[in-house]
Amino acid sequence: MRYIFLLVSFFVTFSTIAQSTKSFETPYEKGNKNQTATYQETMSFFVDLEKKFPAIIIKEMGLTDSGLPLHLILFDPDKMFDLEKIAKTKAVLLINNNIHPGEPDGVDASTQLLRDLAIGKIKVPKNTVVAMIPFYNIGGTLNRNSTSRANQNGPESYGFRGNARHYDLNRDFIKSNTKNARSFAALFHEVNPDVFIDNHVSNGADYQYTFTYIQTQYQKLGEKLGKFLNEEMMPEIRKQLKKQNIETIPYVNVYGNTPESGFAQFMDSPRYSTGYASLFNAIGFMPELHMLKNYEDRVKGPMNS
């Protein structure tokens, strides 16, 4: 049950995050709400957060193709920070951002989430740790532009999809051609998450919903965990979202189909992040914010439009 509450609170708190304390405003909150924080701004924000709040630490977790290390931000209310012990004794939520840096909504949303956890505005269930990769594709994040996401409604500028060596990292979890993928695999096994969220933005189809999601196919998770996800966790999440007037549906992947003929569910094989996570019994979610909605509404998260 703790996963349900954590996920529900994660999905719905974005809408209240805007009222966070002025003293620790994130770089995104300081801007015009149509700007995503740069790598440098975000990392220096976390350095300040780590200095001020003992439940937050920044860890280096191996190299990426950019030459810079992969970072993990850990929120552990018990201040244990020993990943091996945490993996054995606690529920762990792992959040990944900027695998596709043209889709940076998750960076600005989860920076606010970690801040709100640090200041105690959001409480996690007992024995729960939140781990967050602020930038998975660091090389792409540093390669900023304003034109590589055709028709996307903000932010003003953002990173590029390919990494420092122009690999699409969300196709590399099995091949591991990149240092990013090899460092991620080591990180993933050390952190050993129960629930994994990889934040994305959609690629063109138009519809009403701001917030859609790919949920890993429950059949991949084996009888007990798959049944739990399908029959308990998802219905509860949908019920809680509905209570708050938040409408959401699975990711729309049309490929010429009509609603009458039906849309096939996205098949996340292990070359993708959530498919990789499900190989190791982690429940995977890939939020897909709608690229044609404005950036502020997307960062706020699931809401009607």
Ligand SMILES: [Zn+2]
């Ligand atoms: Zn993406």
